Amino acid sequence: MDTELIDRLAQPGTTKIVFLIMDGLGGLPTPGGRDTELETARTPNLDALARDGVCGLLDPVGPGITPGSGPAHFALFGYDPVKNNIGRGILEGAGIDYPMTEKDLLIRVNFATVDRDGLVTDRRAGRIDNDTNRRVCRKLQEGIRLQSNVPFFFEPVKEHRALLVLRDEHLRDDIEETDPQKTGKRPLPPRATMAEAKGTEAVLMELVKEAGRVLADEEKANMILLRGYAKYRKFPSLTERFKLNPLAIASYPMYRGIARLLGMTVHPPTETVTAEFEALRAAYDRHDFFFVHIKPTDSRGEDGNFDAKVKVIEEVDALFPHILDLQPDVLVVTGDHSTPAALSGHSWHPVPVVLAAKTCRPDRVERFGEQDCILGGLGHLPMVNLMALALAHAGRLEKFGA
């Protein structure tokens, strides 16, 4: 279904929608086991929600496709994840709230260590601390001289990560990444993948060479690796598209950045799930759509720590009554993608979802878990359709056609 149809039907209203996103929620059993992390966790509150609401399984991008966090969150918010796929550079820029302009080419920079022969010995420059990162960025900013005179800006992000912004409307993002992916190899050249990007290639070649010169005396961060090139793109906001007044409550820069790209108000960072839920309560009167992002489910999945992911889910469930007390008109609990501990990374498996509202049609799901959700009334559907369902149950979509 064309996502633009929803834009035409969306109406403003006074109802409230809460999206509780447990990052990487979907899982797998440990070898020989039968239950996933979510199924193993004791979740009486989420189970009660599953009984009252309607359940299903969401494909973030499509069957078999393992999504990055960017496309997965775009799908959650009703933006086609393929048409709106954006480079990591924009996510980094949005994550640090960098004032991007339509002329910008955004590039994620990893500081790296190279030896005397130019071979990479550490792709993360020993994970230099944030102070060193800031110092090195300033050094690049002041030391690099480009014959092409393209304005450039190095912005520290965290540890070994920085953002490079090149500001010129003629630049293209059709450039190969320079990270060789292995130590003992030379950084790759930033080659154009299309003829139209030859000019950009020349600028980047010069810039990388200059960076090597400027950083030559650094012990660890003596080279830069470029990846995630992205020309800036402006997206229609959730307010423009769906007449929502959204608030994002998320502690990690990338999710805050995605929220900003989609025009959400972004709450100041909080440290714990408790603090996030308190932030939700405090701001509840001032917004009508709430994106509450829980990161540790994904982190523990990435760690390959099944038990720790189970524990995070149980902690969220224990705190869940704080959300229930608000009695939102529509309450959605799901993930952006699966991160099974058994795979220590994102996966393509569909994500369990429960949607609760007064207008839900009953299904027979009694517990919130992947196997139960197979039998849910929402069925198995593309994640991009979730927002339409949430808006419908919030009474925010007009009838289509006569």
Next chain:
Amino acid sequence: MDTELIDRLAQPGTTKIVFLIMDGLGGLPTPGGRDTELETARTPNLDALARDGVCGLLDPVGPGITPGSGPAHFALFGYDPVKNNIGRGILEGAGIDYPMTEKDLLIRVNFATVDRDGLVTDRRAGRIDNDTNRRVCRKLQEGIRLQSNVPFFFEPVKEHRALLVLRDEHLRDDIEETDPQKTGKRPLPPRATMAEAKGTEAVLMELVKEAGRVLADEEKANMILLRGYAKYRKFPSLTERFKLNPLAIASYPMYRGIARLLGMTVHPPTETVTAEFEALRAAYDRHDFFFVHIKPTDSRGEDGNFDAKVKVIEEVDALFPHILDLQPDVLVVTGDHSTPAALSGHSWHPVPVVLAAKTCRPDRVERFGEQDCILGGLGHLPMVNLMALALAHAGRLEKFGA
């Protein structure tokens, strides 16, 4: 899936397909309940069909989208409901069997009452009777003088509703509706929403002014409100697309109109479900596709009368053996959309469907109801795909590809 693929594969044949469409069939429980109208109804015959056939859930337009009757029926007959969305004007025109031409702009007219200051006091002119409607239409037809000389035709529909046809190939339907939606307000001007429609705006401005002049001495119907503008569009018929020879048995003008737009033969109106089923039997030898439309399920849902909707479903079930006796090769029972009594209107919830044919693969559904259909072999699919399944089970679709 591209709907046009079916057209290429469809073959003529001697098999018979019956679509029994219970308008607004899908429902919701009453507050606190667990069973919908269909699940509450005692339906031994439909349950037996569900056991023998294959069940599923249909999304008329897409998840979360509440369809009007037009798009929902287009989807039932295998026409993309978004690409083929048409204005109310065409549905009204088709409903009264008005001989539309390719040059026509069709507009639904509501007669209204305005006070001395031109403020609307009754948006339906006290629901004038059909005789008054006919008289007022004639008065407009004879009294209005247009400088632009565009041919126009006022056709009575029912009560306060009429059809206005403007016949000129340059006219556009990108015009704002003039119904202010509230009493105490002035009718809105028929403004062009695109530059190309400025000429149409001028014609309509003049016509509305003239209508006010001609109707000034009327007590109730002294103004017209314009809505549902639609340029006439010709659709490929079910015969052209699927090699079917279809008959529509429906008592309400709009459904008869939709059937006509899609090239169906339309049976004279009948009053009761029994009469509709008798009409089916009488015409059974002369057609191979039968659209039998049952309106009261929707009407009782719109009334918010759960028990009355249950009763209608039970009545249809009791009469159902009349259809079974004909032993159609493919028998489909579904709705065009959901009309839960709990919402007193159309809704976005998927519609239960059962398809029975000798070639059905068994599933485990034992009863015809929404929760059972979740587990059916057809799964959860777009309504527009139903026709392909019906044709396939009727042996009417060739193999695709070598």
